[in-house]
Amino acid sequence: MKPALKLTIPSDRMERLHYVKRIFPDARGDDLKGEWAGGRSNALAKLNNVDAVAYGRNRNFLNGSVTHLSPYLRYGCLTLNETFAAIKGKFGLTAENLLMQLAWRDYWRQVWFTRGNAIYSEMEPPKVALGYARLTDAVRQGETGLPCMDAFIGDLLGTGYVHNHARMWLASYIVHHLKIDWREAADWFEAHLLDGDIASNHLSWQWVASTFSSKPYYFNKENLARYTGENYCADCTAVCPFDASYETLQARLFTQPASADAKRYPLKPLPMNAASMHKAVAVYVHDEMLSPNNSVLNQPFPKIFVFDPQLHGDWPLNRLQFVMDCLSEMMHVEVWVGDTYDVLLQRNVGELITQATPNARVKQALTPFLTKWQPVDKLVDAEMSDKRLQRFSRYWDKAAPLLLGT
Ligand SMILES: Cc1cc2nc3c(=O)[nH]c(=O)nc-3n(C[C@H](O)[C@H](O)[C@H](O)COP(=O)(O)OP(=O)(O)OC[C@H]3O[C@@H](n4cnc5c(N)ncnc54)[C@H](O)[C@@H]3O)c2cc1C
Numbered sequence: 001m002k003p004a005l006k007l008t009i010p011s012d013r014m015e016r017l018h019y020v021k022r023i024f025p026d027a028r029g030d031d032l033k034g035e036w037a038g039g040r041s042n043a044l045a046k047l048n049n050v051d052a053v054a055y056g057r058n059r060n061f062l063n064g065s066v067t068h069l070s071p072y073l074r075y076g077c078l079t080l081n082e083t084f085a086a087i088k089g090k091f092g093l094t095a096e097n098l099l100m101q102l103a104w105r106d107y108w109r110q111v112w113f114t115r116g117n118a119i120y121s122e123m124e125p126p127k128v129a130l131g132y133a134r135l136t137d138a139v140r141q142g143e144t145g146l147p148c149m150d151a152f153i154g155d156l157l158g159t160g161y162v163h164n165h166a167r168m169w170l171a172s173y174i175v176h177h178l179k180i181d182w183r184e185a186a187d188w189f190e191a192h193l194l195d196g197d198i199a200s201n202h203l204s205w206q207w208v209a210s211t212f213s214s215k216p217y218y219f220n221k222e223n224l225a226r227y228t229g230e231n232y233c234a235d236c237t238a239v240c241p242f243d244a245s246y247e248t249l250q251a252r253l254f255t256q257p258a259s260a261d262a263k264r265y266p267l268k269p270l271p272m273n274a275a276s277m278h279k280a281v282a283v284y285v286h287d288e289m290l291s292p293n294n295s296v297l298n299q300p301f302p303k304i305f306v307f308d309p310q311l312h313g314d315w316p317l318n319r320l321q322f323v324m325d326c327l328s329e330m331m332h333v334e335v336w337v338g339d340t341y342d343v344l345l346q347r348n349v350g351e352l353i354t355q356a357t358p359n360a361r362v363k364q365a366l367t368p369f370l371t372k373w374q375p376v377d378k379l380v381d382a383e384m385s386d387k388r389l390q391r392f393s394r395y396w397d398k399a400a401p402l403l404l405g406t
Pocket residue numbers: 059065066067068069070071073074101102103104105106108162163164165167168171190193195196197198200201202204205
């Protein structure tokens with residue numbers, strides 16, 4: 001491992017983008033596209049532009065009025081609570097549809113907090129037979145021969161943003177038509193997303209697969225053609241695997257009996273470091289708390305963010321650039337690249353204050369330090385260990401009256 005390096009982030013944006021490339025010469029993928037510049041000021045501008053009424057009408061269309069808020073929520077530029085309150089304050093109950101989508105994010109996160117690394121494995125036995133084939137190069141490179149799926153993969157590899165409906169179609173195609181192992185596909189997908197988030201991603205793949213839902217998600221050509229405005233279907237010459245009724249697709253896709261067991265995917269243990277003997281206190285800034293407004297930063301101690309290969313080593317270039325944009329607004333945060341443990345020892349740190357996270361990798365990186373975890377925003381205090389809350393609809397039955405006052 002190279003020695004830790006303290007960074008000086010250029011204030012000029014173009015210079016900053018190039019700087020990230022120099023610091024991370026091996027990062028894969030394209031530069032961050034202009035529309036996606038990171039940071040709280042850009043997040044607030046996006047929030048200000050939200051049209052929740054149009055969203056309610058057309059969010060399922062690929063050209064619908066979706067918000068593009070996901071990376072800003074993922075890295076903590078905006079909290080879920082302030083976003084929810086701002087949208088509810090501006091639009092009232094006409095924003096119900098969008099407010100419910102924000103609650104999906106809350107729900108998946110609360111499941112991750114409660115179930116931890118279990119979300120990497122099948123949460124329940126699948127309701128239909130799943131295949132466990134390896135992810136193919138054709139999928140990885142967007143060369144499946146289906147213009148729609150290849151375009152969605154092109155979005156993923158090019159910008160890191162894929163519309164929610166396209167994520168569902170693509171995941172369903174990969175899991176139920178190609179019979180690929182959802183877990184390998186979910187890892188691959190998450191690693192390319194700008195908003196890559198273990199809870200929203202892996203649990204959505206499980207929802208599609210039927211290992212965290214009561215039935216598999218699949219779709220037909222009519223559905224895809226309608227919500228894409230015929231964009232891909234009009235000139236498509238491929239043999240369309242989706243061109244059938246739901247009954248025919250069901251009979252075609254799910255011929256084998258479902259397994260009675262949930263498949264487990266053991267995680268590789270990470271190396272452990274010895275406890276720090278130092279005394280200094282610091283605020284550890286992780287990648288879910290990238291806002292100058294984060295209240296944990298009010299503590300009168302040095303604030304330290306580390307680009308650590310153990311945590312961020314497989315991140316694409318655009319994600320690293322997005323995070324560097326965010327950090328450029330956080331004046332008093334020291335930014336390092338290297339091993340978290342080495343950096344904190346170099347700064348004589350023995351105690352840390354940070355924001356709670358369900359991310360086991362972050363928790364493990366901080367094990368050698370006495371760490372105070374500050375509570376993080378959630379929309380509602382749901383009793384997630386209650387088995388009945390293993391479905392979003394039941395969580396929403398409880399949450400909606402509290403959140404919407406209905
Ligand atoms: C297979 C698959 C993988 C996904 N992976 C991720 C991921 O890694 N990171 C991620 O943030 N979202 C993920 N999602 C959820 C959703 O697709 C994205 O949050 C959404 O498309 C982001 O675009 P937007 O901000 O324009 O969303 P909008 O439609 O404008 O929604 C506003 C916000 O609500 C939240 N939201 C909306 N739909 C969902 C949902 N189904 N689940 C959770 N939160 C939701 C997001 O925070 C989003 O920013 C995934 C969905 C699927 C089907």
